[in-house]
Amino acid sequence: NAGVTQTPKFQVLKTGQSMTLQCAQDMNHEYMSWYRQDPGMGLRLIHYSVGAGITDQGEVPNGYNVSRSTTEDFPLRLLSAAPSQTSVYFCASRRGTGDTEAFFGQGTRLTVV
């Protein structure tokens, strides 16, 4: 059971560089979302998707892009990295009903220098 797989686990970027954080799930879940976790701030929603081809912004979307071409994959793109984007990023998926739990990946620790 792979569940939710995130790659890479660690990444260091220079300011202005771009990169894509990968997220894949093998549970056929409709809902997928990206969070960032910062000390004292909990989990903040960046973007989410309710199905292939449908995405929407969360609480902190600026500086990030997403797309969902398949049910399985939900990549997060940083267009021009900034030090303020240094964080731990989590991808999560769940079935399309509110009574089900979210399944999380192991996280990507990103440092922007």
Add this chain to the structure above:
Amino acid sequence: AQSVTQLDSQVPVFEEAPVELRCNYSSSVSVYLFWYVQYPNQGLQLLLKYLSGSTLVKGINGFEAEFNKSQTSFHLRKPSVHISDTAEYFCAVSDTGGSYIPTFGRGTSLIVHP
């Protein structure tokens, strides 16, 4: 829209002592409630959830939580903690008829001392 408040950012406790982690929520509609645990350098995993019915729900690792509608609370309890319970705990809420994207609290760091 809903919100979640975890009243304590850090809770230190000695091993084998009882613990309560507090969570209050606000919502204009009915909600589902969840507690997640995050061990160091890992993702979150579900501890327990309240959907309907009995207000006392039991989860993994001996944890339980009680839903109190009048006080809009969902406090997490364990009668006797272990060193291995040291982790970050997150309360989350999702409404019963909306987008189903859960809103998370800021987390409570449980630190169990020997």
